[in-house]
Amino acid sequence: MRSIYVAEWILALVTSRDRAASTAGDLLEGAQARGAVWFWFSVLRTAASLLWRDVAEEPARAVGLSFLGMAILIAVDYLRAALDGLAFFMVAYWTGRPLHLGSIGWIIWFNAPMLLTSLGTGRMLARWAPGRELAACLMFAILLAIYNLVPIPIFDGGIAGSASLCMPIVLAGAAWGRQRRLASCRRTS
């Protein structure tokens, strides 16, 4: 029975909570004759259809938001690269010793800003596309995939690679933003 909670949670990412509950109930009823594989396949197909409908209803807005999110992510990545260079110089200058980039401190320094920016980008997409949070994220993921296909000599391949790793965190940020919006709606109603 735990599976229906997971299914309902997945569907609630792309539709209202009560619609998600009734749809998950319908699919569970259908699964009694067809089995668990059909149930999960149907849950994922239904979620994908509802997500694509959100994109198709306002494609220009979804594309615009994804470009904005991408621009923010890349701008912060370049800023971070500049700060990295400055930090290397200052640490090397003051300590006079070679840097140990594999240390915990440097690993946090390298990754924390990108993770926080990704989470913030997801939250921002969620705030700017209320009700269609994951649609904006889907377009963002498509744009990111295209960006990754751009040849490395033209754009910085390192930035593209690190940006792809951030995609799940952007999605988590958008899902978090959606949950907060729904919770806020419940409190006010």
Next chain:
Amino acid sequence: MAAASSLGEFEQVVLLAILRLGENAYGVTIGAEIKACAGREPAPGALYTTLERLEDKGLVSSLLGDPTPQRGGRAKRYFTLSPKGLAAIARAQQSYRRLLEGCHLPGVTYA
């Protein structure tokens, strides 16, 4: 005519299935009715997306029933045609009927 032309083929199928089922129209029965009458099983994704779109357009309205244990405690969402939906499907079907007048299709009889 504008409302009729905005109805897609699958939207008409779903509206007619809801109309046929009366008070027992929810996701599972609508899918079964389409399979029984049209001979094709609709994909759940297409069915629920269409139901949401029809509800957003104001062509159908929905009401939650009581939760049942067979459905993991989830309520059924019963759909009914709104007056706007009934008018839209009537217009769409009249258009089909006018197009069919004078046509002779094998195996098809007209009332």
